[in-house]
Amino acid sequence: MGERGPGHRVSGGGQAGAGAVIAHGGDLSAARRLFPGAPEPWIDLSTGINPVPYPCPPLEASLFRRLPSAADLAALREAAAAAYGARADQVVAAPGTQVLIETLPRLMQPQRVAVVGPTYAEHAAAWARAGHAVATVPDPEAAGEAAIVVVVNPNNPDGRVHDAHGLFRLAGRLSARGGLLVVDEAFADLEPVESLCPGVGPGLVVLRSFGKTYGLAGIRLGFAVAEEDLAARIAAALGPWAVSGPALAIGRAALADGAWRAEAAAGRRADSERLDRMIARAGGRIVGGTALFRCADFPNGINLFRRLGEAGIYVRRFESAPDRLRFGLPAGKAEWCRLSRVLR
Amino acid sequence: MGERGPGHRVSGGGQAGAGAVIAHGGDLSAARRLFPGAPEPWIDLSTGINPVPYPCPPLEASLFRRLPSAADLAALREAAAAAYGARADQVVAAPGTQVLIETLPRLMQPQRVAVVGPTYAEHAAAWARAGHAVATVPDPEAAGEAAIVVVVNPNNPDGRVHDAHGLFRLAGRLSARGGLLVVDEAFADLEPVESLCPGVGPGLVVLRSFGKTYGLAGIRLGFAVAEEDLAARIAAALGPWAVSGPALAIGRAALADGAWRAEAAAGRRADSERLDRMIARAGGRIVGGTALFRCADFPNGINLFRRLGEAGIYVRRFESAPDRLRFGLPAGKAEWCRLSRVLR
Numbered sequence: 001m002g003e004r005g006p007g008h009r010v011s012g013g014g015q016a017g018a019g020a021v022i023a024h025g026g027d028l029s030a031a032r033r034l035f036p037g038a039p040e041p042w043i044d045l046s047t048g049i050n051p052v053p054y055p056c057p058p059l060e061a062s063l064f065r066r067l068p069s070a071a072d073l074a075a076l077r078e079a080a081a082a083a084y085g086a087r088a089d090q091v092v093a094a095p096g097t098q099v100l101i102e103t104l105p106r107l108m109q110p111q112r113v114a115v116v117g118p119t120y121a122e123h124a125a126a127w128a129r130a131g132h133a134v135a136t137v138p139d140p141e142a143a144g145e146a147a148i149v150v151v152v153n154p155n156n157p158d159g160r161v162h163d164a165h166g167l168f169r170l171a172g173r174l175s176a177r178g179g180l181l182v183v184d185e186a187f188a189d190l191e192p193v194e195s196l197c198p199g200v201g202p203g204l205v206v207l208r209s210f211g212k213t214y215g216l217a218g219i220r221l222g223f224a225v226a227e228e229d230l231a232a233r234i235a236a237a238l239g240p241w242a243v244s245g246p247a248l249a250i251g252r253a254a255l256a257d258g259a260w261r262a263e264a265a266a267g268r269r270a271d272s273e274r275l276d277r278m279i280a281r282a283g284g285r286i287v288g289g290t291a292l293f294r295c296a297d298f299p300n301g302i303n304l305f306r307r308l309g310e311a312g313i314y315v316r317r318f319e320s321a322p323d324r325l326r327f328g329l330p331a332g333k334a335e336w337c338r339l340s341r342v343l344r
Numbered sequence: 345m346g347e348r349g350p351g352h353r354v355s356g357g358g359q360a361g362a363g364a365v366i367a368h369g370g371d372l373s374a375a376r377r378l379f380p381g382a383p384e385p386w387i388d389l390s391t392g393i394n395p396v397p398y399p400c401p402p403l404e405a406s407l408f409r410r411l412p413s414a415a416d417l418a419a420l421r422e423a424a425a426a427a428y429g430a431r432a433d434q435v436v437a438a439p440g441t442q443v444l445i446e447t448l449p450r451l452m453q454p455q456r457v458a459v460v461g462p463t464y465a466e467h468a469a470a471w472a473r474a475g476h477a478v479a480t481v482p483d484p485e486a487a488g489e490a491a492i493v494v495v496v497n498p499n500n501p502d503g504r505v506h507d508a509h510g511l512f513r514l515a516g517r518l519s520a521r522g523g524l525l526v527v528d529e530a531f532a533d534l535e536p537v538e539s540l541c542p543g544v545g546p547g548l549v550v551l552r553s554f555g556k557t558y559g560l561a562g563i564r565l566g567f568a569v570a571e572e573d574l575a576a577r578i579a580a581a582l583g584p585w586a587v588s589g590p591a592l593a594i595g596r597a598a599l600a601d602g603a604w605r606a607e608a609a610a611g612r613r614a615d616s617e618r619l620d621r622m623i624a625r626a627g628g629r630i631v632g633g634t635a636l637f638r639c640a641d642f643p644n645g646i647n648l649f650r651r652l653g654e655a656g657i658y659v660r661r662f663e664s665a666p667d668r669l670r671f672g673l674p675a676g677k678a679e680w681c682r683l684s685r686v687l688r
Contacts, residue, residue, distance in 0.1 A: 218590065
């Protein structure tokens with residue numbers, strides 16, 4: 001029947017296969033299969049999710065029962081627009097950024113795409129699945145003739161930051177020839193980086209995550225910020241009611257809470273500096289990171305991954321760099337102590 | 345940049361426009377704009393959502409905080425498979441059926457699509473948005489050379505039921521020439537209709553809604569049931585973690601609760617018969633419906649819609665049939681009484 005896209009995803013986190021390569025962090029059932037003898041409870045450091053979650057407001061039963069209302073969605077978009085420095089009609093709410101990463105490629109005719117990497121693998125995978133010709137390039141300037149360029153800023157896993165001015169210029173050049181710059185600011189909330197959201201215009205779409213910053217990855221909420229026409233097309237592809245009632249209410253409250261965000265930025269910055277010291281003590285060389293995760297190379301990273309796993313601590317590894325590990329932040333004294341016992 | 349699809353959605357429930365035509369029920373903010381003087385609280389009869397919701401199990405904080413796990417997703421798919429009479433590897437979980445209605449057309453090369461209607465308008469709209477040539481036909485047999493046929497069974501809004509044997513044969517014919525039959529069983533749970541889920545094979549995908557039956561439309565949960573390859577492709581298009589942690593937990597508990605479902609079927613059947621009697625008393629001719637909504641033609645439906653609205657009761661109307669109204673079920677004695685006072 002004329003299928004689009006080259007094939008199926010097989011990933012530990014998806015619905016399309018079981019027992020396959022573990023493509024994502026955050027899944028302790030995979031950790032338990034790898035290390036069946038590890039002590040419980042597991043400490044999950046395999047993601048970059050804030051371990052100190054935003055305190056959820058009380059949730060009315062009607063949020064679960066009724067279809068999410070247009071008024072509630074509008075209020076969420078207003079709160080997101082204020083938090084990101086954009087206009088509400090430039091903001092699209094989605095059930096997680098991942099759905100946006102899957103959706104964008106299917107809105108564009110197949111063409112040449114350059115992903116600046118290594119980076120979060122789902123970008124290249126999603127564009128390839130939708131039939132685009134994808135190349136990974138080391139720098140935005142190396143994108144060549146690609147019509148679409150994807151940059152994660154700050155980058156995951158190495159924390160590399162791209163200059164906003166340069167990205168705006170790139171968006172302008174791509175736009176002039178009908179292209180698009182996708183900037184994934186998943187980890188920008190708590191960083192001293194310049195967001196591109198206030199300057200979105202033709203040829204630019206910015207992705208913003210909610211669950212990582214606010215420690216609420218389970219509610220599924222993320223945003224695209226783009227000029228009004230593209231925002232409307234993305235929203236149409238998701239359909240009405242894509243975001244749940246509870247996520248609308250929680251997101252609205254959290255995004256309006258600048259004081260909490262400032263405190264989270266300071267707190268997680270201190271945590272990440274503490275983590276850096278532990279990593280250095282264990283012989284690790286910090287590659288980079290953000291306030292929510294740290295990435296380091298170790299003399300024998302494979303062995304350290306195993307020792308951490310046997311101690312019930314799950315970190316993220318990378319097939320392309322076997323001695324590189326990414327650590328999320330522990331939560332609370334007991335977790336810090338257990339991590340410290342392995343990293344010595 | 346080579347945009348797919350003909351244009352933008354403008355709908356009251358979406359993010360792509362404000363103040364436009366009200367395309368969906370379930371949005372009381374639209375009702376309040378139409379009838380600013382109506383008494384509060386509004387009675388929302390504009391949807392087919394069960395007014396007696398499934399009692400949500402207690403939700404652990406971790407469901408909000410952690411990425412939904414592969415194990416939780418697998419458990420939900422098992423529960424859905426058991427409830428629908430399918431295999432778990434044939435079940436795709438999504439954040440509401442609407443996202444599936446948007447996603448399916450973008451997985452297929454543009455071709456001729458026949459939607460059996462009048463029916464839920466989003467089917468034809470979504471296929472058209474993705475660039476397909478869509479025709480509405482009165483019967484599955486009238487689909488002609490269409491490669492893709494969409495049937496809602498039982499149909500919304502008129503409750504028409506299609507014979508399962510005939511639909512299976514149609515799926516077989518479509519499959520033989522590389523086509524696809526989409527059967528939307530959104531309202532099948534509480535009806536004495538034969539589901540196609542136990543017989544899914546090549547050329548057939550069945551959609552099942554969760555929120556309507558269980559009165560939990562706010563959590564966003566729905567399913568596609570298809571043979572394993574197509575199910576994997578749909579799952580890949582949604583990406584991992586498309587369904588929220590709370591929805592995974594609630595869905596798993598509710599779908600395993602056959603006793604609740606049997607009680608809901610009997611209770612709502614009795615409610616719908618009571619509603620039929622009220623409608624008849626008001627001069628309405630029942631066109632059809634399901635246990636969750638009733639559709640009727642009135643001598644002056646426009647006037648009745650207005651009188652209901654002025655009394656704070658919001659029902660669904662249809663631009664194509666101005667004297668036709670669809671009533672969801674009232675909840676509780678006070679709502680029944682208020683409705684009865686207008687329908688006399």
